[in-house]
Ligand code: AP5
């Protein structure tokens with residue numbers, strides 16, 4: 001099964017992808033995390049992506065599309081994947097469809113997690129992330145058991161560079177501009193499903209799981 005999670009920054013794509021991929025054999029692939037890993041490791045790709053990621057802008061398609069298409073060829077994605085943060089524009093959506101169709105595959109579902117801007121700003125301001133396992137926490141709604149420490153792996157949590165308020169504003173603007181054409185693209189192909197993302201994470205996972213035919 002090939003699933004896409006759509007939603008603005010802070011909508012809960014990472015939170016839900018982690019829950020759903022734990023309940024399935026689907027690989028959780030997040031372009032944002034791939035970029036942050038490359039930046040941390042100082043790779044050539046990371047150097048190119050850094051100013052865009054830290055400034056809240058989209059990394060150019062010529063970097064992003066190749067990186068994602070290489071990642072989905074890895075063995076862990078052979079049984080299917082759940083994409084978190086890709087595609088973010090029509091060029092990326094078309095490139096993905098073309099690559100899949102060359103292998104006789106197609107996207108099964110595009111799941112849109114809808115959340116209001118005020119709630120997104122609140123979520124991003126209180127988020128703490130794990131650099132090692134990618135787990136996400138929130139100061140109020142999902143605090144770690146021990147402040148500043150990841151429950152899963154014990155690593156020290158950090159606040160993302162692009163969660164600073166001025167960068168959050170840019171990220172929201174950039175993503176809002178690109179979202180509607182993407183929703184229309186998948187709706188026109190009969191793949192789009194929308195869920196209300198302003199409920200507790202467990203309820204949202206149940207809804208999403210039902211839409212892709214799994215219990216979680
Ligand atoms: P990326 O890392 O994907 O960032 P994003 O899209 O801005 O999304 P976030 O990770 O901020 O939010 P999320 O939806 O995953 O929410 P989360 O689950 O963490 O991309 C980063 C950057 O990389 C981009 O800006 C761009 O530069 C580049 N990039 C990536 N992909 C690209 C592409 N395809 N093309 C070009 N450039 C690309 O939740 C947020 C917070 O809310 C957490 O604290 C969480 O605990 C809390 N929370 C989650 N769900 C709930 C709930 N139901 N109720 C209450 N709180 C909740």
Ligand code: MG
Pocket residue numbers: 013014015030032084
């Ligand atoms: Mg995320």
Ligand code: ZN
Pocket residue numbers: 130131132133134135150151152153154155
């Ligand atoms: Zn961790």
